[in-house]
Amino acid sequence: DAMVIQNPRYQVTQFGKPVTLSCSQTLNHNVMYWYQQKSSQAPKLLFHYYDKDFNNEADTPDNFQSRRPNTSFCFLDIRSPGLGDAAMYLCATSEGPDRVTDTQYFGPGTRLTVL
Amino acid sequence: GEDVEQSLFLSVREGDSSVINCTYTDSSSTYLYWYKQEPGAGLQLLTYIFSNMDMKQDQRLTVLLNKKDKHLSLRIADTQTGDSAIYFCAEIGSGGYQKVTFGIGTKLQVIP
Numbered sequence: 001d002a003m004v005i006q007n008p009r010y011q012v013t014q015f016g017k018p019v020t021l022s023c024s025q026t027l028n029h030n031v032m033y034w035y036q037q038k039s040s041q042a043p044k045l046l047f048h049y050y051d052k053d054f055n056n057e058a059d060t061p062d063n064f065q066s067r068r069p070n071t072s073f074c075f076l077d078i079r080s081p082g083l084g085d086a087a088m089y090l091c092a093t094s095e096g097p098d099r100v101t102d103t104q105y106f107g108p109g110t111r112l113t114v115l
Numbered sequence: 116g117e118d119v120e121q122s123l124f125l126s127v128r129e130g131d132s133s134v135i136n137c138t139y140t141d142s143s144s145t146y147l148y149w150y151k152q153e154p155g156a157g158l159q160l161l162t163y164i165f166s167n168m169d170m171k172q173d174q175r176l177t178v179l180l181n182k183k184d185k186h187l188s189l190r191i192a193d194t195q196t197g198d199s200a201i202y203f204c205a206e207i208g209s210g211g212y213q214k215v216t217f218g219i220g221t222k223l224q225v226i227p
Contacts (some may be wrong), residue, residue: 004157043158043203043217103160104215105160106150106159106162108156108157109156
């Protein structure tokens with residue numbers, strides 16, 4: 001089945017220790033997104049890639065970076081995690097804005113704990 | 116900016132119908148979505164409706180859209196304990212890349 005996969009499902013890191021979260025997709029979608037979701041809140045878009053073009057949201061902290069080495073993979077790098085970065089990180093994909101509906105399909109998420 | 120509002124909590128008895136409501140402000144919304152999130156999991160796309168439709172039915176799910184009032188609802192017939200989850204309403208605007216705006220989510224509790 002075509003899908004969005006996130007690894008690991010649970011990640012524990014120490015305050016200030018860099019961490020990388022991984023997302024892969026078999027849908028061959030052009031767009032990949034990273035969202036941060038804190039408890040009892042809606043997902044908050046951090047950035048997205050449309051193909052190789054990176055689009056950062058204005059309020060995304062510099063501490064968050066992303067890489068997309070190819071169509072299938074996208075990584076979220078948190079350079080110096082703080083306690084406030086503990087959250088669920090959701091990866092999503094969509095076909096692209098030239099489609100009539102750019103429905104987003106989500107992975108299962110990675111729960112990040114910062115000690 | 117665009118805003119999507121939902122009530123935070125709904126409790127129903129197993130076998131009853133659940134109705135989850137949502138209001139939005141973006142008059143240029145083209146598609147409106149319902150996502151389901153089970154504890155510790157990602158968002159699962161349940162259904163979506165195009166803005167020129169009034170109703171969409173998919174098995175136990177019925178989506179009603181009142182575009183004039185910018186009101187969207189999700190009805191779940193014969194609610195089961197497995198339907199317990201958080202339900203997110205979301206909307207996307209028209210033309211090119213548009214950011215999806217999510218509501219805060221409605222937590223549905225199904226009582227056996």
